[in-house]
Amino acid sequence: MPSKTKATILQHHQQNRLLNTAMPPLAMRNPNDLSADDLLAPLDERVIEATVSALESGQTHYVDVPGIGPLREALAKFLNSSAGTSAQMSNVLVTAGVQESRFLSIHLISEQLGKIAIPSVVHPGVRKTLGIRPLETIEVDVDAATMLPTLTAIRAALSSGAKLIYLESPSRLTGATYSAEDVAAIAELIHEHDAAAIWDQGLAVWADSSPSLAAQQGMAERVAVIGEAWPGMGLTSWHIGYIAAPEPWIAPMQSQKQIMSICTSTASQYAALEASNLFEQTYPEIKKQLNNARQQLLDTAKLDVLQGGAVNILAIRSTADIERLQSAGYDVADGAEFGAPGVVRITITGDDTAQNIIEQLA
Amino acid sequence: MSKQKKQGTNLLYQLIAEARSYPDTIILGRGDPDFDTPPHIVAAAKEAMVQNHGEFTPPEGIAPLREAIANRVKRINNIDVDPATEIVVTNGGQEALFLMVLAVLAKGDEMVVPEPNYNTYHDSMKFAGAVKVSVPTSADNDFYIDPAEVRKVITPKTRALLLVSPNNPTAGVISEPEMKEMIKIAEEHDLMILADDIYDLFVYDDFKHVSPASLPGGKERSLTLNALSKAYAMTGWRLGWIVGPADLMARVKELKAAVSGGTSIISQYAGLAALTGPEEPVQMMADTYKRRRRVVLDALDEMGIKYGVPQGGQFVFADISFTGMDSAELAQKILSEQHVLVYPGSAFDKSRAQYIRMTFLQPEEKLREGLEKMKETMSKLQVSR
Structure with missing residues (x-):
C-alpha cells in the first residue's frame, strides 16, 4: 500500500517554492555552457604537487572543524590585503564551497539577530537555502540598471525591522559593484539601525574596484564576508569557500558546520592553501584575459548588456540577443532564477570565449 | 561557558583540545582510524x-561514482538502486545524516531513536525542529533495541524510525529477525526508516549485518546512508x-x-578508486580492528568494567558506574592523569553519564599502553570504592 507519510513528505517538499529554486551549474557542463557560476581554469602543477604531498604525508584524516590553521590564516591575510578588512584567523571558517557559506551565514546569523532582508535579485542559491528552514524575510528592491539593492530600499528594509541584510557586491547576476560612497552609506544605515550584514564578495577579485563593507569603520563587528576561495585557480569543483565574521557569530556557525560535515575536505584545503601562494602572481593575467574577452564581446557582438563591473560575467537583457545566443547553441543562466526575468547571464569562461561567441553569432 | 557545563559535541571538542x-596523548575516543588512506586511492x-577533472559536479555526484556506489550497495547491502535517480553523494556520512533528517522530518515530527546514539542525530533533529523519542538500551543486554519498546513510544506524530546497526x-x-520486526512496525504505523x-x-x-532497505517492505520507506570514512x-x-x-x-x-x-570533485575520484580498487586494504583494517577489539575487551575484563559486547563497530561502550563518577569527570581524570582520551557517555546522551566510549583505532602497542595507563587510574578508583 502506498505510504501516506511519504506522500505527505513529498508534498511538503514539492510545495516548497524556495527549496525548488533552480540554480546555475557551478562549473561548465560542456564547451557551450556559459551558464556556470565560475570560469574554467587549469589546475596549476604546484597546486597538484602540494596537495599530493599533503595526502602522501598522511593528511587524510579529519581536521579541525573551522579548517586547517594555515589556510584560515591565508584567507584572513587575503581578505585584509584585498578588501581592507581586519580579520584574524579566529574570524575565519573554511567551508565546503560558497553555497555552504550562504547556508551557514544566513541561517545561523539570522537565528541570532532576527528578520533578514534579501535583495529581490540575488544568486538563486540564497533563495534555495532559505527553503531549508522558514525564516522571517523582507525583500529589498533593486536598481534596474545594476540589479543591486538601492540605498532607499536598504533603508526601508532596515526601518521595517530587518536586523540582517544580505548583499552581493559584485552582483552575482550583473557583476555590478557598489561605489565607495555607496558602501559608506550602507555602513551608515547599518550602524544607524543597529543591524548587520552578510556581504558576498566572492566575485570582487574580478572587479577593478569593489570596496568591502567589512572594511568600513565600525563594520568589523557587524559584517560577515563570504565567498569562494581563490577563484580562477581551477578549484571551482573542489568546493572550497569561506566565511569571515565576528567571533560571536563564528562559534554557532562552527557548531553547525560540525553537525553538517565535521570539516571541509582535507585535499581541498591543502589545494586552496597552495593556491593562496600562487594567486597574486597568477590571477592578474587571467583577469586581463577575461577583461579583453569581455571587451571584445561588447565591442564586436554589440550585445545589450546591463551595467556591470566584474570581468567574468555579462548580463544581457535584449530578447533578440538572448535568442541569438540560444539559437547558436549556448546555455545561459536564466535571470528569472535570480529574480530578474528577461535577463540572462553569460560567464566569460576563458580567453577564447569571446571569439567563439562572435563566430557563432556571425 | 565553563568547562564543566559543556555538553554533547562541545564537551568532546573540549577534551580533544586538552x-x-x-x-604523548593516546586517543581512545575519537572515531578516526589510525590508518592513512590506502596509497592506491591517493x-x-x-x-x-x-x-x-575540474568539470561540473552535479549536486548528486558524478555518474561513475554513483555507478560504483550502486554496485557496492548491491554487493554489500543487497539493495538494488538506480544510480541515475536513487543516489546522492554527500560531504561524508555527517552531511548524509543531516540531509536525511531534513528530508523526512519537519517541525514537530517525532522520530524514534535508540538511546544512546550519535549526538549529531539529536543536533540535526533540533535544527529541523523535530522531536526525539528515545528507546533506552543498556549494556546489560548488549544494547539490544527491543521492538516491543519501540511500539510503546509511537504516537500519531511519529514519522520515522532511526535504525543504526552497528550503533x-x-x-x-x-x-x-529484529530488523524484519522493525519494518513490520514501520509498515503498521506508516513510518519512514x-x-x-x-x-x-x-x-x-x-x-x-542487514540493511532494512534489503528486506521486503523496507526499500520504499528507507533512506540509507553510508560513507568511506571508516x-x-x-x-x-x-x-x-x-x-x-x-x-x-x-x-x-x-x-x-x-x-x-x-561534493569536492577530487574526493569523488578518490572515492571511485576506493570502491572499484583492491579490497585487501579494507580487509586488512577490518582484521586488525577485530584483533584490537579483543585486546580492549580483555583489558576491560581485567579492570572489572562491565560493557555491552560489541558485535560491530570500532568501539566499546563501557559501564563505569562502579567508580561513582560522572563519565565526563572520569574522562577528564583519565586524560589529566594518564594522557589517555576516552569519550564520556554523557556527550552522547545526558542520561548515560555512567558510560565511556573507547575505540580500537590505535596501533596495538599504543592501544595496550593506553589501556595499561588507564588501569592505573581505574585501580585506584576500585581501591577507594
Whole structure:
C-alpha cells in the first residue's frame, strides 16, 4: 500500500517554492555552457604537487572543524590585503564551497539577530537555502540598471525591522559593484539601525574596484564576508569557500558546520592553501584575459548588456540577443532564477570565449 | 561557558583540545582510524588532478561514482538502486545524516531513536525542529533495541524510525529477525526508516549485518546512508552517500544543492578508486580492528568494567558506574592523569553519564599502553570504592 507519510513528505517538499529554486551549474557542463557560476581554469602543477604531498604525508584524516590553521590564516591575510578588512584567523571558517557559506551565514546569523532582508535579485542559491528552514524575510528592491539593492530600499528594509541584510557586491547576476560612497552609506544605515550584514564578495577579485563593507569603520563587528576561495585557480569543483565574521557569530556557525560535515575536505584545503601562494602572481593575467574577452564581446557582438563591473560575467537583457545566443547553441543562466526575468547571464569562461561567441553569432 | 557545563559535541571538542596539549596523548575516543588512506586511492586522486577533472559536479555526484556506489550497495547491502535517480553523494556520512533528517522530518515530527546514539542525530533533529523519542538500551543486554519498546513510544506524530546497526557509540546491532520486526512496525504505523549503515563492514562473532532497505517492505520507506570514512580510512576526504527511492531522493538532491551545492570533485575520484580498487586494504583494517577489539575487551575484563559486547563497530561502550563518577569527570581524570582520551557517555546522551566510549583505532602497542595507563587510574578508583 502506498505510504501516506511519504506522500505527505513529498508534498511538503514539492510545495516548497524556495527549496525548488533552480540554480546555475557551478562549473561548465560542456564547451557551450556559459551558464556556470565560475570560469574554467587549469589546475596549476604546484597546486597538484602540494596537495599530493599533503595526502602522501598522511593528511587524510579529519581536521579541525573551522579548517586547517594555515589556510584560515591565508584567507584572513587575503581578505585584509584585498578588501581592507581586519580579520584574524579566529574570524575565519573554511567551508565546503560558497553555497555552504550562504547556508551557514544566513541561517545561523539570522537565528541570532532576527528578520533578514534579501535583495529581490540575488544568486538563486540564497533563495534555495532559505527553503531549508522558514525564516522571517523582507525583500529589498533593486536598481534596474545594476540589479543591486538601492540605498532607499536598504533603508526601508532596515526601518521595517530587518536586523540582517544580505548583499552581493559584485552582483552575482550583473557583476555590478557598489561605489565607495555607496558602501559608506550602507555602513551608515547599518550602524544607524543597529543591524548587520552578510556581504558576498566572492566575485570582487574580478572587479577593478569593489570596496568591502567589512572594511568600513565600525563594520568589523557587524559584517560577515563570504565567498569562494581563490577563484580562477581551477578549484571551482573542489568546493572550497569561506566565511569571515565576528567571533560571536563564528562559534554557532562552527557548531553547525560540525553537525553538517565535521570539516571541509582535507585535499581541498591543502589545494586552496597552495593556491593562496600562487594567486597574486597568477590571477592578474587571467583577469586581463577575461577583461579583453569581455571587451571584445561588447565591442564586436554589440550585445545589450546591463551595467556591470566584474570581468567574468555579462548580463544581457535584449530578447533578440538572448535568442541569438540560444539559437547558436549556448546555455545561459536564466535571470528569472535570480529574480530578474528577461535577463540572462553569460560567464566569460576563458580567453577564447569571446571569439567563439562572435563566430557563432556571425 | 565553563568547562564543566559543556555538553554533547562541545564537551568532546573540549577534551580533544586538552588532549592535543599533551604531546604523548593516546586517543581512545575519537572515531578516526589510525590508518592513512590506502596509497592506491591517493594515487588515483593524483591522477584525477593531473587529468584536471575540474568539470561540473552535479549536486548528486558524478555518474561513475554513483555507478560504483550502486554496485557496492548491491554487493554489500543487497539493495538494488538506480544510480541515475536513487543516489546522492554527500560531504561524508555527517552531511548524509543531516540531509536525511531534513528530508523526512519537519517541525514537530517525532522520530524514534535508540538511546544512546550519535549526538549529531539529536543536533540535526533540533535544527529541523523535530522531536526525539528515545528507546533506552543498556549494556546489560548488549544494547539490544527491543521492538516491543519501540511500539510503546509511537504516537500519531511519529514519522520515522532511526535504525543504526552497528550503533555508535554502543556498538549494539540489529539482527535480521529484529530488523524484519522493525519494518513490520514501520509498515503498521506508516513510518519512514532512516538507516545508518556506516559500520556495515565491521561486524564480529558471526553477526551478519542487514540493511532494512534489503528486506521486503523496507526499500520504499528507507533512506540509507553510508560513507568511506571508516571502511577506507578516508575521514578527511568527506565522502558519503544516501540511497533511497527515486521520489524521495529527488528531494534529497534539492536539499543537498541548498546546503552545500556539491561534493569536492577530487574526493569523488578518490572515492571511485576506493570502491572499484583492491579490497585487501579494507580487509586488512577490518582484521586488525577485530584483533584490537579483543585486546580492549580483555583489558576491560581485567579492570572489572562491565560493557555491552560489541558485535560491530570500532568501539566499546563501557559501564563505569562502579567508580561513582560522572563519565565526563572520569574522562577528564583519565586524560589529566594518564594522557589517555576516552569519550564520556554523557556527550552522547545526558542520561548515560555512567558510560565511556573507547575505540580500537590505535596501533596495538599504543592501544595496550593506553589501556595499561588507564588501569592505573581505574585501580585506584576500585581501591577507594
